Amino acid sequence: MARLPSFFSNLYIRQNPKSFQGTTPQIRTRNLSIDQINGSSEEVLQHSRKPDEIFAQNQIMSVSEIAKEVADRIRTRPRWEQTLLSDFPTVNFTDPTVYNEVLRLQSNVFLSFRFYLWLRSLNGSSTDPALCNVMFSRLVQANAAYAAKNFLDDTKFEPEPQHLELYIRCLFENGLIDEALDVLDRLKLSGYCVSLETWNSALSHLVRTKRVDVVWKLYEDMMAYGVVTDINTISHLIQAFCLENNVAKGYELLQQVLEAGHAPHNIVFTKLVSAFCKNHDYGKVSAVLNNMIAKNCTPDIYTYQEVINRLCKGRMIHEGLRIFNELKNRGYFPDRVMYTTMINGLCRNKDLEGARKLWFEMIRNGIVPNEYTYIAFIDGLWRSGCIDEAEKLHKEMLNKGYGETTISFNTRINGLCLNGKVEEARGLFEEMNGKGIIRDSITYNSLIKGFSQQGKITEGMYFFNELLKNGFQPSTASFTLLIEKLCEAGHVKEAETLWLDMRDMGFEPAVLSLDPILLGLSKQGHFSEVMQWLGYMINNGARPKETTFEELIKCLSVADRVDDALYVLGSMLNMGFVLGESICHSLVDKLCRDNSHHHMGTSLEKILERR
DNA sequence: GTAGGGTTAG
Known part of the structure; x- marks a missing residue:
C-alpha cells in the first residue's frame, strides 16, 4: 500500500469480484493495469488467463474506474438496484465524488434518475442538497422540463442560482413560459443577475408566444440591471414592435441596428415585411427588402411567402400571383407552403381554375399535397360548387393517412351549407360527436348560417343556442343572418329580444348589428x-x-x-x-x-x- | 438540426 499515490481518498478497494461476469474484456485489461500499480502484476497475469478469477482478491480502483463499472451495470442490468450494494460493499455511494461521477457517466437521464432514487433510499442521502443539485442539473441538461419541475416540487430544495438559470431556459424551450417567468422573478429577487443569453432566450420565447407586454417588462428589468444588450436583444424588440403593430418603431430600431453595422436574422426582416404588408404600406415593404439586399441577407422563401400571403389576404391576389410567377421565372422553386398559400389565395378569390392549375403543377413538380394543401383546395372546390370533386379529394386525403380533424369537418360542413345541403351538414355535425372530434365556434357558426340561409329558423336557433351553451361566440355573419331571417319570417319581436339578450350578455358590438x-x-x-x-x-x-x-x-x-x-x-x-x-x-x-x-x-x- | 411559414366562419 505504500506505493499508493496521494489521491488515496479517491480510491476504493473492491472486494466482491463475482459480479463482474458481464463486463467487457477491455475493462478487465484496464483493471489489470491498476493491479500492476498495486504491485501484483504477476498474480494478475496469471489470472488473466482465467478471467472469472481475476477478481478473487482485493483490487484498488480509481473513482472513475468504479463509476464506469457502476454506470455500465446500471445501463445493462435491469435489476441493478438489488445487487449494487452487495457487489460494491466498500463503495460509499453517498460520497459526492462517487455519485457525481456515476451521474456524469450515465448519459440516459432516466437511468440517472433511477440511480438518484436508489441513492435517496440509502441512509442519510435523502436531503443531501449536493445530490439534489446534481440530479436537478442532469434533468435540466436533458431538457426534461416537466421532470425537473416535478423534482423541485417533490424535493423542495433550493437549487443553486446557476442551475436555476439553466432551468429557466429549459422551461422556456418547453413552452412553460409562466413557470419560467416565476423562476426568473425569484432569481431577480435574490439579487442574482442572469446572463445575456438567458435574457435573450426569455425575450425570444416571449416573442414567439406573442407575450409582448412581458417583453417590455423584461426589457425594463434588463435596463435596470445595466445589462449590455446585443443584436439578438434588439431583434426580439423589433419583433415585439411588429407584434403590437407598432411597425414604425420596429423599423426605426432596424435602421439604428443597420447603421451600427449589424445585420439581424432574416426572420426579423420578414416580420417587418409582414407587418408592413398587413398595414398595406408597400413602400416600406420594398424599403425593408432593399435593406435586406444591401446587407446580403437575401430575401428567402419565407420572406416572399409572407409577402404573397399578405397580398392574397389583403385582396391583392393579382399582385401576389405576379410575384409568385416572377419568383418561378427567376428560378426559385416554390415549396409546398408557397403552393398552399397561393392555391388558398386563388380559391378565396374565386379563381378555382387558377388554383386547379397550380394544384396539378405542384404535383407534377413532385410536391405531395399535405393536410394544409388539401384543405385549402377542397375549401375552394366547395365554394365554387364543385361538390363531387371536393368529396373525392376529401376521400383521397383520408386515404393518404390524414385523419379527420375539426378543420376537415368544418370545411365539409361549411361547404355543404354553402351549397344548401344543410341536412347532410347536420349529419356530419352528429358524426363529429360519435368520432370524438371537437366542435368549435366555426362548426356552429357554419350551421347557424346554413340553416338560417335556408329559412330554417328553428334549426338556426337550435345551433345558436348550442353555440352559446358550449361557450362560443356567434360570428357577425351568423348572428346578423339569424336576426335577419327571424325578421323576414315576421318574428321581429323575437329578433329584438334576442338582440337585447346578446347585448346584455356583453357581446362584442361588432357582432351586434341592428340593421x-x-x-x-x-x-x-x-x-x-x-x-x-x-x-x-x-x-x-x-x-x-x-x-x-x-x-x-x-x-x-x-x-x-x-x-x-x-x-x-x-x-x-x-x-x-x-x-x-x-x-x-x-x-x-x-x-x-x-x-x-x-x-x-x-x-x-x-x-x-x-x- | 441550426429562431420562421401555409388550412376551416367573417
Missing part, C-alpha cells in the same frame, strides 16, 4: 320603433349600413313619413355617407308631388348642399 331589425320593423310598418332604434344606434356610435339608410328612407317616403325620412337622411349624411341618386330622386319627387311639403323641398336642398 336587420330596423329593416324588419320598417317592413312591418312599425316606424316609430324604427326611429327609436335608430336614435339608440346613433347615440351609441353604431353605424347602420348605407343600404339600410336607403331602404329606410324609401319605406318612410312611401309611408308618407317625410319628416322621419328627412331625419334619417340627415343622419346618413352626418355619418359621411353620400346620397345615392335614386334615393335623391324618389325623395324629391315625393316632396314635389305633395304641395304641403313644399317647405321640405327647401330643407332638403339645404341638406343636399352639403354633398
Whole structure:
C-alpha cells in the first residue's frame, strides 16, 4: 500500500469480484493495469488467463474506474438496484465524488434518475442538497422540463442560482413560459443577475408566444440591471414592435441596428415585411427588402411567402400571383407552403381554375399535397360548387393517412351549407360527436348560417343556442343572418329580444348589428320603433349600413313619413355617407308631388348642399 | 438540426 499515490481518498478497494461476469474484456485489461500499480502484476497475469478469477482478491480502483463499472451495470442490468450494494460493499455511494461521477457517466437521464432514487433510499442521502443539485442539473441538461419541475416540487430544495438559470431556459424551450417567468422573478429577487443569453432566450420565447407586454417588462428589468444588450436583444424588440403593430418603431430600431453595422436574422426582416404588408404600406415593404439586399441577407422563401400571403389576404391576389410567377421565372422553386398559400389565395378569390392549375403543377413538380394543401383546395372546390370533386379529394386525403380533424369537418360542413345541403351538414355535425372530434365556434357558426340561409329558423336557433351553451361566440355573419331571417319570417319581436339578450350578455358590438331589425320593423310598418332604434344606434356610435339608410328612407317616403325620412337622411349624411341618386330622386319627387311639403323641398336642398 | 411559414366562419 505504500506505493499508493496521494489521491488515496479517491480510491476504493473492491472486494466482491463475482459480479463482474458481464463486463467487457477491455475493462478487465484496464483493471489489470491498476493491479500492476498495486504491485501484483504477476498474480494478475496469471489470472488473466482465467478471467472469472481475476477478481478473487482485493483490487484498488480509481473513482472513475468504479463509476464506469457502476454506470455500465446500471445501463445493462435491469435489476441493478438489488445487487449494487452487495457487489460494491466498500463503495460509499453517498460520497459526492462517487455519485457525481456515476451521474456524469450515465448519459440516459432516466437511468440517472433511477440511480438518484436508489441513492435517496440509502441512509442519510435523502436531503443531501449536493445530490439534489446534481440530479436537478442532469434533468435540466436533458431538457426534461416537466421532470425537473416535478423534482423541485417533490424535493423542495433550493437549487443553486446557476442551475436555476439553466432551468429557466429549459422551461422556456418547453413552452412553460409562466413557470419560467416565476423562476426568473425569484432569481431577480435574490439579487442574482442572469446572463445575456438567458435574457435573450426569455425575450425570444416571449416573442414567439406573442407575450409582448412581458417583453417590455423584461426589457425594463434588463435596463435596470445595466445589462449590455446585443443584436439578438434588439431583434426580439423589433419583433415585439411588429407584434403590437407598432411597425414604425420596429423599423426605426432596424435602421439604428443597420447603421451600427449589424445585420439581424432574416426572420426579423420578414416580420417587418409582414407587418408592413398587413398595414398595406408597400413602400416600406420594398424599403425593408432593399435593406435586406444591401446587407446580403437575401430575401428567402419565407420572406416572399409572407409577402404573397399578405397580398392574397389583403385582396391583392393579382399582385401576389405576379410575384409568385416572377419568383418561378427567376428560378426559385416554390415549396409546398408557397403552393398552399397561393392555391388558398386563388380559391378565396374565386379563381378555382387558377388554383386547379397550380394544384396539378405542384404535383407534377413532385410536391405531395399535405393536410394544409388539401384543405385549402377542397375549401375552394366547395365554394365554387364543385361538390363531387371536393368529396373525392376529401376521400383521397383520408386515404393518404390524414385523419379527420375539426378543420376537415368544418370545411365539409361549411361547404355543404354553402351549397344548401344543410341536412347532410347536420349529419356530419352528429358524426363529429360519435368520432370524438371537437366542435368549435366555426362548426356552429357554419350551421347557424346554413340553416338560417335556408329559412330554417328553428334549426338556426337550435345551433345558436348550442353555440352559446358550449361557450362560443356567434360570428357577425351568423348572428346578423339569424336576426335577419327571424325578421323576414315576421318574428321581429323575437329578433329584438334576442338582440337585447346578446347585448346584455356583453357581446362584442361588432357582432351586434341592428340593421336587420330596423329593416324588419320598417317592413312591418312599425316606424316609430324604427326611429327609436335608430336614435339608440346613433347615440351609441353604431353605424347602420348605407343600404339600410336607403331602404329606410324609401319605406318612410312611401309611408308618407317625410319628416322621419328627412331625419334619417340627415343622419346618413352626418355619418359621411353620400346620397345615392335614386334615393335623391324618389325623395324629391315625393316632396314635389305633395304641395304641403313644399317647405321640405327647401330643407332638403339645404341638406343636399352639403354633398 | 441550426429562431420562421401555409388550412376551416367573417
